[in-house]
Amino acid sequence: MVKEKSTLKKRNEESEIDLKKFDEGYHKIIVGIDEAGRGPLAGPVVASAVIVQEYFDELKEINDSKKLSEKKREKLFDLINKRCIVGVGIASEKEIDEINILNATFLAMRRAIEKIHEKAEFDIVLVDGNHKIREYEGEQEAIVKGDGKSLSIAAASIIAKVTRDRMLVEAAKKYPDYKFEKHKGYGTKLHREILLSKGPSEYHRKTFLKKILGE
Template structure:
């Protein structure tokens, strides 16, 4: 690209170039432009390019780790499994299993990472890219608050992961599970990966899909039970949420076994 005579261009035009054709060549080309507006643009463009390089390097690491695990386990068809909702005092636990296909366009999700490290807008964007692509096979499984209370959270996690696996319309050779255990139903093909959502591409994808799916469920529950502000707290035990339970009693989506110390015997909202 020819960057001659950039100082003759308006700041608005240079801004358009920064937005539409970002490159290190452009950063260098405007290095000596003394206009404050151009120097501000240079700084923002430089930070953007550094962030993109960092994201691309992390994505390459996610893919490389997954490939290495596949080779070590002599597996061709690999999927990642992650859950969300272990800690909240309301709502289900949700698990996702995701299998990224060979034809998936990873350039569309260079910010792929564990869901906790992303903003809500970033998660939503990546979720939409993932779930709208034919290059990924995925399935979800949930375990209800009633099951969590009856069976305990660990067993409920196993149930949700098993349901996700059973819902996947895809044969797999290796299931990489985030955390430190493999559900008994996946013993033959499962391998746990501590902090796997930060290390393996398919697990990171599963973590984002599970997170966005559960957040949307909690948003729907907010419309039914606005007094608990599920839209904001997503079922977690914030001070506001705990105070709402004390004031109104728990509803049917609260995990009663998680409410010790918050409520005594008292009113309960059904429905």
């Protein structure tokens, strides 16, 4: 058992080092970008752009935000905001309904990049996924499963996830009956049952609810 834990720890350390090496391989100033909230029934889609200016020890803990505990994400969120260059872009529920979720995601990403532009210069954007950002004319590269390969994308995934989660916790204060703090807008059994009982709130994406509530 001890040997297994040691082997697992070593593999995790190698993976963390690889995230840093991946970015260093570009020999450029990188902006990593990722989003949170493409799939939920409620809440905005949030994109984050991050430049890791210099490496610090706590970055060893960074991994894809979905693999981290909420407590660790919150800790890393504060550190990344303090020690890296960060931009956040948001596309609202209304914008998602108007232009569809993919275009709204690209809109949020462009807004995040604009925030970075205001703070620093950079050479290339690395975006998580298999789509380049539409209507962005700078140099960019799409990295499939980038939040598990690139340190800057992994950092961006944490910022986007925590930012969006906090927004849904705030929404829960206005609409406590919808339990946004529990499901964060995702289509859980609890959320669907509440929707069938109460109907949508202002935070819901109306185009996402047709299969649940009908036309």
